[in-house]
Amino acid sequence: MRYLPLTPADRATMLARIGVDNIDALFSDVPADALQAGPIAGLPAHASEMAVERHMGRLAGENLSAGAAPFFLGAGAYKHHIPASVDHLIQRGEFLTAYTPYQPEIAQGTLQVLFEFQTQVARLLGTDIANASLYDGSTACWEAIAMAHRVTKRKKSILTGGLHPHYVATAQTMARFTDDVLVAQAPVLSGDAEDAAIIAAIDGETSAVVVQYPDILGRIPDLAAIAAAAQAHGALLIAVVTEPVALGLLEAPGALGADIVVGEGQSLGVGLQFGGPYLGLFGCREKFLRQIPGRLCGETVDAEGRRSFVLTLSTREQHIRREKATSNICTNSGLCALAFSIHMSLLGGAGLERLARINHGKAQALAQALMQVPGISVLNDAYFNEFTVILPKDAREVVDALAAKGVLGGVPLGRLYTNQPALANGLLLTATECTSDEDIAALVAALKEVL
Known part of the structure; x- marks a missing residue:
């Protein structure tokens, strides 16, 4: 039996309150050529469960997997x-079924895991603090740009040509709904990172400079020089790390002067999984604590003096910040963060x-x-x-x-x-x-x- 809680009268009332004539109007921002006018051609109207399983199995067999x-x-x-132990541990019932800690002090195990994760990420990125994760690297990159806007009160960010084009596209999509101005430099097929070009582009209106480390071509930019140039103009340096294993050899971006460091944590503990789910890393200087998106878990003691953990800061819209939220990200990538933390602990x-x-x-x-x-x-x-x-x-x-x-x-x-x-x-x-x-x-x- 289908569960349809809204009557036609309910829907009419909601549409009138929103100010549109019909449900189709809610999709007006979607290009017309992207909308499906009717049933998808070639698909049967219905099929048995066994027939669907066989069909999907044949489709899956066409993939050439990484292994x-x-x-x-x-x-x-x-x-x-x-390591096999990562998968074994994250599938324990107390982890696998856990979700966002809306009553966080009850979920001491979840909070401790996130606290340890934050500590590991902050040490890896070379930042004072780190949050309890975001969706993925590209959304973390955008959140850093939005945070820099709040901190500097400026709206222009310069994106180096070495930044992953998917990260650029994500930022451009989000900037459509804000007054941020993104200046995305074109990549140059050169053996040297484009440090001089991005330094030359920084001016007194620049909010942030976004640099990937190593960049999309595998080159290693001089973060210290770019950080000095950015900060001389009152701008922030955002370093983007898509391969965190690199930080086992390369100097941490925070130690080189980056104000905000974001990245993709998939490399540690999280499989390729045909593209997701993945794990956003986010760290920054402590003075930006109140502007950081997402959640931060903290350590304290309970009434009996025992070590315990609390949700110290949650700047999202579902909690007390509401319309003053720094982010509308509704959850952290908890299970992926756990896998990352276990793998880091094993290493x-x-x-x-x-x-x-x-x-x-x-x-x-x-x-x-x-x-x-x-x-x-x-x-x-x-x-x-x-x-x-x-x-x-x-x-x-x-x-x-x-x-x-x-x-x-x-x-x-x-x-x-x-x-x-x-x-x-x-x-x-x-x-x-x-x-x-x-x-x-x-x-x-x-x-x-x-x-």
Whole structure:
């Protein structure tokens, strides 16, 4: 039996209060060509449960999963080994069924996990404080831009050409509904990070400078120089980290002067999962505590003097801040944050550094092997586990040909930047601890055939 709590009269009253004539008017912002006018062509009106299972199984069988082939994709989502103990622990009933702690002091276990997570993230990013997570890296990036606007009372943010285009697109989408002005620089296919260009663009109206570290081409920008230039003009530096394993070797952005550090935590404890759910990281200077989005959990003692945890700060609209909320994010990525925290605990500081060294070594081996392929040149002078190569032809064609040979051979820049032909021959490749010598040999052999 369908549950339809609203009568036609109820709906009419709600529409009148909103000020629209019908339900279709609520979708007026959706482009007409994106709306489905009727049933989807080719789908049956109904099917049995078994028939649907068989059909969906056949569709799933068409996927080539990351573990089934040599895999060199990255660009913000990375294949790392996740210890079996991570999955075992996050599936314990007290974790798996837990949701947002609306009566937080009751959920001491959840609060302690989030407190430890915040501590780990703050240490990793080099910031004074970190929140209890956000949806993903791209939304965390936008929240940082919005926070910088509140802090500086300025509305112009400069987005470096090395920032992931999906992050840029997310920020642009959100800025449509605010008065923020985003100046997105165009990427340049160069071995050096675009530090000089972004420093030259900073002026007295700049609220924030957004720099990815390492950037979308795998280059490593000079955050200290950019931070000094930004802060000289009263602007904030927002550093974006899409590969947190890199911070096992690279200096933490906060230590290099970044005011706000955000990122994607998927690499630690969270599988690729065909694109999500993922995990947003957010840290900043303590003086911005009241402007940070999301939640912060804190440590205290109870009436009997025992260590306990509380929801110290919650700036979202569902709590007391209401219309003064700094964010409308309605929950943190709790289960993914737990997986991140468990994986970080298993690694420890020394383990994270060893993992990072292995990643860098694999990338070096991959780069050396690719330089032996005629027609291929490595763009980067420095990189962590991801770098760009220049091919003698459109990288999209090459990647499709590699996939036909059972090799997932990187992310073509032409797929990320569809309107910039100058980048079409660029191919972004990633190597992690999961990349074997056999994988590299298979890629090299396939490239020699394709090229």
